[in-house]
Amino acid sequence: MAQTLRNDSGFADPDEVYAALIECHQGLSEEQSARVNARLVLLLANHIGNFHVISEALAAAREGI
Amino acid sequence: MASYDYPVYDYRPSADQRGRQPARRKVVIVGAGPVGLTAAIDLAARGVETVVLDEDNTVSAGSRAICHAKRTLEIWDRLGCAEAMVAKGVTWRTGKVFFGDRQVYAFDLLPEGGHHFPAFINLQQYYAEQFLVERAMSMPEIDLRWKNRVTGVEPRNDCVRLAIETPDGPYALEAEWLIAADGARSPTRKQLGLDFRGKVFEDRFLIADVKMKADLPTERRFWFEPPFHPGGSALLHRQADDVWRIDLQIGWNAAPEEEKKPERVIPRLRAMLGPEARFDLEWVSVYTFQCRRLDRFRHGRIIFAGDAAHQVSPFGARGGNSGVQDADNLGWKLALVAKGLAPDALIDSYAAEREAAADENIRHSTRSTDFITPKGAASRLFRDAALSLAAAHPFARRLVNSGRLSTASVMTGSPLNTPDRDDFAGVVPPGAAAIDAPVVRDGKSDWLLHALGEGFAGLWFLDAPPPRAEAETLAVLGRKPIPMRTAIVSRKAFSSSAGLPVLVDTEGLAAARYDARPGTFYLFRPDQHACARWRGVDPAAIETSIARAIAHSAY
The missing domain is CATH 3.40.30.10 (Glutaredoxin)
Structure with a gap:
């Protein structure tokens, strides 16, 4: 069966991850933040690897925008 | 204030004011707020006499800390005053979070049954203090002295010498142990020249208590950028006597004195509550907040507790509740040390355990604050992303942070614990508060x-x-x-x-x-x-x- 995008929380401590994400952008300009975000997406997408999962994530991210 | 008659507690001169030499007392507590009174009642229950000094002669001005957590109620139950609180308070466990005009999720703080106390009650601080004062007054071990203002704190080798101002003039008193539970502006802390370390947030919030008959469920409602208050957050809580707490984020540039004027407040509330709502304004305050603490909660014979030792933002109800946990942690230790049954190092463990708890509370409270009032464009982008995903994607609900509500601190790693030598699962590891059943x-x-x-x-x-x-x-x-x-x-x-x-x-x-x-x-x-x-x-x-x-x- 093809892997699907997980919807439940995958984090042991969501607040910790969120705080680290915000901390990562500390002191950056908006343009720098956007570059960091793009690089982050590529790093995480590669880690996931599975094209089906990535496609589902892309669709979910785009929805409502 | 319409819905509450403030009690007046009489100043009564003490024999200690007439002595030629300062009287010496085992334990003196500065501040008859929830923390000082909890400590006094706890110590009295353990047979330790205390003198409690308070500069005022009544209870908290305004409703202030209204959310009392399950653990606080369990502590007060042990001290014989939880029933009155629960009977008068409003029990709740559900919270709803809105983004714009949409509900993004709801949570249940106590989804399982079989607990004596609910996840939370809301009760105005003046009621909580009143019930604690009534309990304290019933205990002969407690000497409550109203209109006694501490003006000097002088640490000595074998005691702390206090200078106290009363309506009959000044007197001196010596305390073998001094508990400073004298609040966020702690005069004791200032007397000792001790500084807080931490963060002050550049934002302002308007608190308004209104009296109204409203057909709304008893739950915590939190809005991010609601249509009725564009660009800010809003919080709604029910209290006893049909009093409702409304909390609106108004930004760093708001002028506090201007914002408190009814002609400014009422239109804001009208926008939120609707054109038909009938309400009376009871209390208004504008506040900024800090997430910070004293480096050390113990300074020799002086022990700091509650807001005098640490401050957090209000989201999460971690101020009052952690202060009561301070008193709960300190009471038995001080009683054993004062009776000569335990070494002085036990008092150090109070400081170590509660400093760690304060760090945990500050961490949660700082993160909530960063979520609610994002600093910078990237923070706002991530926050709005989490909020916009939350309705459809359950994982994102756990990222939404409108306050992580107070639970009992787990003293993991405390040297007072005996590490497990046998295999255990379950939610009560050494250091955790007992779970009821x-x-x-x-x-x-x-x-x-x-x-x-x-x-x-x-x-x-x-x-x-x-x-x-x-x-x-x-x-x-x-x-x-x-x-x-x-x-x-x-x-x-x-x-x-x-x-x-x-x-x-x-x-x-x-x-x-x-x-x-x-x-x-x-x-x-x-x-x-x-x-x-x-x-x-x-x-x-x-x-x-x-x-x-x-x-x-x-x-």
Whole structure:
């Protein structure tokens, strides 16, 4: 069966991850933040690897925008 | 204020004001707020006399800390004043979070049954203080002195010398121990020249209490950028007497004095509550907040507790509730040290455990604040992303942070704990507060926490009457200078053995919550935090663990 995008929380401590994400952008300009975000997406997408999962994530991210 | 008549507590001159030499008292507490009163009642219950000094002669001006957590209620229950609080307060457990005009999710803070107390009650601080004052006044060990303002604090070798101002003029008093529970602006802290370290947030919030009859469910509602208050956050809470708390983020540039004027406040509330709502404004305040604490909560014979020691943002209700936990942690330790039954190092453990708890509260509160008032474009982008995903994607709900609501701090890593040597799962590791469960005692419905009382306590999980000799050994530990009283917890009823009471775990919830098997034994400290557990009874190990839990240097 093809892997699907997980919807439940995958984090042991969501607040910790969120705080680290915000901390990562500390002191950056908006343009720098956007570059960091793009690089982050590529790093995480590669880690996931599975094209089906990535496609589902892309669709979910785009929805409502 | 329309809905509450402030009590006036009379100033009464004390004999200590007339002596030629300053009188010396074992324990003096500065501040008759929730923290100081909880400490006084706890110490009185342990037979320690206190003098409580308060510069005022009534309770909290304004509703202030309104959300009292389950753990706070359990502590106050042990001290004999939770029932009045719950009866007067508003019980709630559901929270709803909105983004714009949409609800993004709802949460239940206590999804399981079988607990004596609810996740939260909302009760105006003035009521909570009033019930605590009434309890304190019923205890002869407590000498409550209203209109006694501390103007000088001088640490000496064997005491703390206080200068106190009263309507009859000044007097001096010596305290062997001084508990500074004198609030966020703590005069004691200032007297000692101690600074806070941490963060001040550049934002302002408007708090308004309104009296209104509203057909709204009893739940916490939080809005991010609602249509009625563009660009800010809003919070709605119900309190006793049809009083509602409204909290609106108004930004750093808002002028506090201007914003407090009814002609400014009422249109904001009207936008939120609707054109038909009929309400009376009871109390308004504009606040900024800090997430910071003292470096050390203990300075010799002076011990800081509550807001005097640490401050957090209000989201999460971690201010008042953590202050009550401070008092709960301190009471038994100070009582044992004051009676000469435990070494001075036990007071250091108060500081270490509660400083760690303050760090945890500050961390949660800082993160909530960063989410609610994002600094910078990237923070706002991520926050709005989490909010916009939350309705459809459950994982994102756990990222949404409108306040992580206060629970009991777990003292993991405290040197007072005995590390597990046996395998355990379950939610009560050494350092955690006891979890309640329904039990039947002497044929009557009761609660597990009631069996723990206020000394060291053991819970012995069994499925049949224990061997007489083993029960006798535990009964002997109940007669030591620092007694440990054991109760047996069993699915099946049987008669008591060696005088150990039997609690029938009719629903099996106690055994499940403690991951207990027949023979499992839990040891609790006098503040009802677990400090050791085993799969079988070992009296020598229990005695070692008790010695360790009182910071006895020999162990």
